[in-house]
Amino acid sequence: MTINEIAQLAGVSRATVSRYLNDGYVSEEKKKRIAKVIAQTGYVPSQQARTLRTGKTRFVGVVIPKISSETVGREVAGITSVLGASDYRTLLANTDNDENAEVAYLKAFHEQGQVDGIILIGTVVTDAHRRVFEELNVPVVVMGQHVEGVSCVYFDDYNAMYDLTLCCATGRTHPAYIGVYERDFAAGHLRTQAFIDAAAQLGHTDPVVERGLFNVESGVSLAGKIMREHPETDAIVCATDEIAAGVCKQLDQLGLRVPEDVHVTGLGDSMLAQVVKPQLTTVHYYYRTSGVEAARMLVEALEQGNAAVRETKMGYKLVLRESTSSDA
Secondary structure, eight states: OOHHHHHHHHTSOHHHHHHHHTTOOOOHHHHHHHHHHHHHHTOOOOHHHHHHHHSOOOEEEEEESOTTOHHHHHHHHHHHHHHHHTTOEEEEEEOTTOHHHHHHHHHHHHHHTOOSEEEEEOSOOOHHHHHHHHHOSSOEEEESSOOTTSEEEEEOHHHHHHHHHHHHHTTOSSEEEEEEOTTSIIIIIIHHHHHHHHHHHTTOSSOEEEEEOSSHHHHHHHHHHHHHHOTTOOEEEESSHHHHHHHHHHHHHTTOOTTTTOEEEOSBOOHHHHHSSSOOBEEEEOHHHHHHHHHHHHHHHHHHOOOOOOEEEEOEEEEOOTTTOTTO
16 A cells, blocks of 8 residues: 555545645545545555655664663663653664774764664763764764763762762771772762762771772672771772672671671662662662653754753762661
């Protein structure tokens, strides 16, 4: 079934059917005739043909760093809820934390004309990323990182970690920190600096700082290193819940009690933070809501042709549990 056949059966011109399918003006009487024929024939417009007519694919590219991440899953759930309600489909690209793959996907979406817009859940933002952002001919929104000149939705990493450190280290004598690589500006640099600053406020001018990866294994190995080299440590603040879970595992193996001997905190309020024993004091980030906000930001740019750069910093809340106080 083609548009020409629909037009013939409805007794209207091909142009009238085209306007109807693309939400253009058509008289009520002709709308009813066309709708009746479409209902009777089960006609579905070709997406390829619609793209040729409108210049729109109705697809949005979503570039993610890790498909197995609970955090990313919550963010993508928020994104797709808005895109689906706005009649956009999602093309998901998983990079396995490979920054070069991120750049490659951004270029591919740009050069092949596959999408109307892009959402990037960012980790490391390099000069190569920034060059691609400048070249893109479709709207882009970055999540998780604050990028000058690009619309973005990001978290208050500095203040969240600052407050978390005060919660964990107040009353402690030798706090330590396990973070991630500095090139991740939000989770790496800002959270580490916030710990150092909050520790200084508490009178600890040279606290122990270690850096690892976003996983339980880093927590296990680095907690072991800290306790071997600094056995007086009585608080370990962690950049993520996964790292904190590894710390708790290692401390238990060393015969140390949490929180009686060592306070431990994570960040992210994942399911892991609730099932590990003791349950982790952490920071709740509104990951799904951030995905909703990023998708709304992108859809508005697409539907209204709004090219203005917009920024949204998400809030957070401390979640006090057993790992910092037996009374939490």
